[in-house]
Amino acid sequence: MLQEAIFSGFGGQGVLTMGMLLGYAGVIEDKEVTWMPSYGPEMRGGTANCIAIVSDSLISSPIISTFDSAVTLNQPSIEKFEYKVKVGGNIFYDSSNTINPPTREDINIYACPVSEEAIKLRNSKVLNMIMLGAFIEVTKVVKMETLLKALEQVLPERYHKLIPLNKQAIEIGMGLVRK
Amino acid sequence: MGDVKFMKGNEALSEAMIRAGCDAYFGYPITPQSEVLEYLAREATKRTGMVVLQAESEVSAINMIYGAAGCGKRVMTTSSSPGISLMQEGLSYIASAELPCLVANINRGGPGLGTIQPAQGDYFQSVKGGGHGDYHLVVLAPCSVQEMVDYVKLGFELADKYRTPVMILADGAIGQMMEKVELFPQMERVVTDYPWATTGRPAGKDRRYITSLHIQPEKMEEINHTLQAKYKVMQETEVRYQALHLDDAEYLMTGFGLAARICIKAMELGRAKGYKIGMIRPQTLFPFPTKIYAEVAPRIKGILDVEMNAGQMIEDVRLSVEGKTRVEFFGRMGGMIPSPDEILENFEKYFIKGS
Numbered sequence: 001m002l003q004e005a006i007f008s009g010f011g012g013q014g015v016l017t018m019g020m021l022l023g024y025a026g027v028i029e030d031k032e033v034t035w036m037p038s039y040g041p042e043m044r045g046g047t048a049n050c051i052a053i054v055s056d057s058l059i060s061s062p063i064i065s066t067f068d069s070a071v072t073l074n075q076p077s078i079e080k081f082e083y084k085v086k087v088g089g090n091i092f093y094d095s096s097n098t099i100n101p102p103t104r105e106d107i108n109i110y111a112c113p114v115s116e117e118a119i120k121l122r123n124s125k126v127l128n129m130i131m132l133g134a135f136i137e138v139t140k141v142v143k144m145e146t147l148l149k150a151l152e153q154v155l156p157e158r159y160h161k162l163i164p165l166n167k168q169a170i171e172i173g174m175g176l177v178r179k
Numbered sequence: 180m181g182d183v184k185f186m187k188g189n190e191a192l193s194e195a196m197i198r199a200g201c202d203a204y205f206g207y208p209i210t211p212q213s214e215v216l217e218y219l220a221r222e223a224t225k226r227t228g229m230v231v232l233q234a235e236s237e238v239s240a241i242n243m244i245y246g247a248a249g250c251g252k253r254v255m256t257t258s259s260s261p262g263i264s265l266m267q268e269g270l271s272y273i274a275s276a277e278l279p280c281l282v283a284n285i286n287r288g289g290p291g292l293g294t295i296q297p298a299q300g301d302y303f304q305s306v307k308g309g310g311h312g313d314y315h316l317v318v319l320a321p322c323s324v325q326e327m328v329d330y331v332k333l334g335f336e337l338a339d340k341y342r343t344p345v346m347i348l349a350d351g352a353i354g355q356m357m358e359k360v361e362l363f364p365q366m367e368r369v370v371t372d373y374p375w376a377t378t379g380r381p382a383g384k385d386r387r388y389i390t391s392l393h394i395q396p397e398k399m400e401e402i403n404h405t406l407q408a409k410y411k412v413m414q415e416t417e418v419r420y421q422a423l424h425l426d427d428a429e430y431l432m433t434g435f436g437l438a439a440r441i442c443i444k445a446m447e448l449g450r451a452k453g454y455k456i457g458m459i460r461p462q463t464l465f466p467f468p469t470k471i472y473a474e475v476a477p478r479i480k481g482i483l484d485v486e487m488n489a490g491q492m493i494e495d496v497r498l499s500v501e502g503k504t505r506v507e508f509f510g511r512m513g514g515m516i517p518s519p520d521e522i523l524e525n526f527e528k529y530f531i532k533g534s
Binding site for chain 2: 020023024026027031032033034035036037059060061062063064065066
């Protein structure tokens, strides 16, 4: 198994966190992982992204130019990464917040209304977790239980009360792409 | 087996420093390595009693290193390109005074104040001197978060063994990225009574004296001979490199650090297209793995050297192969990172289409 993914969106939407959580979960499942954030001018305003690679074997380059999956939380990200998805790959986008959705016919397009779903949960911040749920349901890179374990590791104890909400968000996301 | 964690390169480097029983860190923050001082300030002192101090500048930090190393302490500093430039005078003094210390350069794009993005433009500075006079640093080039950890331990060992400053030459991407890493167990902070350390005059013995100033040229030449003899031993015994597919290789890709990691991917893509590409990745840039290049050169059709600079290590590769094979170059500069596809395209341009 090798999954080369890019997570992209506005700063503050939690794109770096999505990739990082995937990394922590990968380590728990004893996989090889690499997480490469944009830390340059992007981080100082505008669109942020990170590359997350999860694999059963050693990972060569942490920097790649085409992806198995692109997880795009805003319009500029779709424009930037739709054509960098490998043929047969996946693009996930926030269909409740996009004017021009992806159009390619040689990749799988997952329209996920994550902003809307997050508002229904009364917490707009969990939109990244909803999207991450959709991502793992399709790619099967890590199990949901492992993501929750990763959350326990990453979150300080005083925030552990938020784990059930995150679990709910991940499950909603999984449901969005389940046919 | 030690602890397995998912860590950022800079944090893993800092954790390794604590675990290696480092006595003191002196540094000054600069992107992309500011996490080092932050991590140490949070973790180090409370766990091992290690001294962590933010100096008022890099010039000050390296001279604090000089002083503490002179007292026989295990010491380290880190910075990024412009900051490392400021440390060159101190490094020359430390090399001349034969003191052990470890320095990490999380290389960013230059020249000048440049950019905070990753680059490898400091190869010449690290490997060919940097400061004045005939000296070398041992230069270790990690290509993963794991090697950031491994080379801290190795770096301290080599520094102590040869009484020399050791440089870890990484780059902004390796500092910023997170990977799975296995950490070695906490080591004791050992108090070693070095015969040269200035720890106070031992009763009835001569005063210990550390300097890099020797006015008499005869004495200064003697010191130079000592240093050169040391470098010769390093070249014979401390060379480290990673080699892939040398058995069937018709071509080689080569590079160090992050560029080498990306080359491995390009090599895999090329092999999938039927090109018999091998790879040499120097892990020590000084001493340079000259012999392996010389050995392989007569039986291959060419080498593509890939670096995140205008072509620096390529000079050492060319010296090593002594004209016995063609050496071509592809690089990106100023904080840009080459992609595996770009590397393969350039390989094809030089060796497949143009040959």
